[in-house]
Amino acid sequence: xxxxxxxxxxxxxxxxxxxxxNQSLGDKxxxxxxxxxxxxxxxxIPEPLSLEKFKIWIGLRSxxxxxxAKNYAVLLSMANLDNYQFDxxxxxxxxxxxxxxxxxxxxxxxxxxxxxxxGQDNFVFWxxxxxxxxxxxxxxxxxxxxxxxxxxxxxxxDGTAYILIDGNSGDSGNQCAIPAKFMQxxxxx
Numbered sequence: 001x002x003x004x005x006x007x008x009x010x011x012x013x014x015x016x017x018x019x020x021x022n023q024s025l026g027d028k029x030x031x032x033x034x035x036x037x038x039x040x041x042x043x044x045i046p047e048p049l050s051l052e053k054f055k056i057w058i059g060l061r062s063x064x065x066x067x068x069a070k071n072y073a074v075l076l077s078m079a080n081l082d083n084y085q086f087d088x089x090x091x092x093x094x095x096x097x098x099x100x101x102x103x104x105x106x107x108x109x110x111x112x113x114x115x116x117x118x119g120q121d122n123f124v125f126w127x128x129x130x131x132x133x134x135x136x137x138x139x140x141x142x143x144x145x146x147x148x149x150x151x152x153x154x155x156x157x158d159g160t161a162y163i164l165i166d167g168n169s170g171d172s173g174n175q176c177a178i179p180a181k182f183m184q185x186x187x188x189x
Contacts (some may be wrong), residue, residue, distance in 0.1 A: 006136050009067045010074055012090040018062040032063020038062045038116070039076075040152075041102035043109060045130050056081065057090075057133070059099030062116035067138075071096035073113060077135045094143070097122060105156035109133060110162065110187065112151050113142070123147040125161065127187075144188065153182075161187050 006008070014037050015060030022035030048056035056078040064071045072091035079087040083134070097113035100123070107130050114123040128141035153164030 004090060005067070006138070009065045009092075010076075013063040013065045013074075031166060036062065038098075039098045041101045041111065043104050044135060045109070046105055057102070058086070059102045061098040061100060061110065061114075064096060064098050065091060067091065071095060072138065073099045074100070075133070090135060091132060092128070092139045093138065093140040094124070094126060095122075095137055097124065098151055101154040103154050103156055104130065107131065107143075110154060110161065112154050113143075114146060114147075114149075115152065121149045123149060123151045125151075125163070145185075150184070152187075156187060159187055160176055160184055 017036050021031065024030035030062040036136050038061040039058045040061040043057050043059070045057060047053040047055055056080060058076045058186055060074040062075065063074075065070075070093070073094045075090045076086040077088035077090070077093060092113075094113040096115075098116040100112040100114045102109060102111040105162040109128045109130050111126050111128075112122060112123060113126055122175050124143045125145050125147050126141040126143045128139060132139055138161065147163060150164050150166040152166050153162075155162045161184060163183045165183065
């Protein structure tokens, strides 16, 4: 796969999303439909040649990138920690979902994926071996299980995944119609 094709697709998707977001100022419905640049996950992956260095990857909830008629989630590789600039992108085949959260444990990248818009019932838990993560590639993580709507936070501790699930204030706005909660389960090796 030509890396320029991936970078071009990611750049175009971000530019188009930001243009739509800017055009929707003051219009709540249009703003909700814009799927602007929205980073929701960050993970530090140890560099193989140094125990002290890490590569930081940022996961995007939106926009998802369309390439060759297929929608992909985006992981952006940080160029350095002093500026919010990127030096590469990896596309993840997560069934058209964006990244809601990512973490690193036991040489695996674990994540939550869901639709770029809130309120969709298509959240999943996935994993990807960190050895495959390289800029300018397309990867297909293993989807391990479905998750409840609004699954947003993730921690892996001693082989157990802890998933945080947002509450919902409902139409009243002043109390939780659905309280926040969490779930836990054992992750596969």
